[in-house]
Amino acid sequence: MVKVLFVCLGNICRSPAAEATFRHLCQQQGTNQRFAWDSAGTAAYHIGKAADSRMREAAQARGIAMDDLRARQVKVTDFYEYDLIIAMDKSNLANLKAIQPVDSKADLVLMLDNADNAPAEVPDPYYGGMDGFYQVLDMLDTACRRLHDQHC
Numbered sequence: 001m002v003k004v005l006f007v008c009l010g011n012i013c014r015s016p017a018a019e020a021t022f023r024h025l026c027q028q029q030g031t032n033q034r035f036a037w038d039s040a041g042t043a044a045y046h047i048g049k050a051a052d053s054r055m056r057e058a059a060q061a062r063g064i065a066m067d068d069l070r071a072r073q074v075k076v077t078d079f080y081e082y083d084l085i086i087a088m089d090k091s092n093l094a095n096l097k098a099i100q101p102v103d104s105k106a107d108l109v110l111m112l113d114n115a116d117n118a119p120a121e122v123p124d125p126y127y128g129g130m131d132g133f134y135q136v137l138d139m140l141d142t143a144c145r146r147l148h149d150q151h152c
């Protein structure tokens, strides 16, 4: 089993959408047993909250369920629990590297490392319009398919 943690800043837009996209794909492909997944934020602002309503609306329009997800912050035990910790942008990655215990074996990578011809970062849609949320979902779909196929 491969255990994957998706990480952004607030855990209300990008990383819960990544988690939901990956979960949806595994359910479609019948590969639930091969993976475990979760998401978290580097910041504490939104702990316990549902995902941003705009992201939930965009995901629902694509047939992806995420209303059950609640925000949490990254914790030290995550670095021992997960094989792969996937950051949405370079700032998230730098924040994770700064707190990774030296003896943790988790691989820290960028979400879009896997995607051809894509920007290196999943842009933060929080302060923009609905277009940005759909664009993020497109990027996550491509990256999640790559991630899934690499481990199946």
Ligand code: 4NP
Residues within 6 Å of the ligand: 008, 009, 010, 011, 012, 013, 014, 015, 041, 045, 124, 125, 126
């Ligand atoms: P996320 O987006 O990191 O993709 O969940 C954000 C959510 C909230 C804030 C920033 C980014 N905020 O500043 O509250």
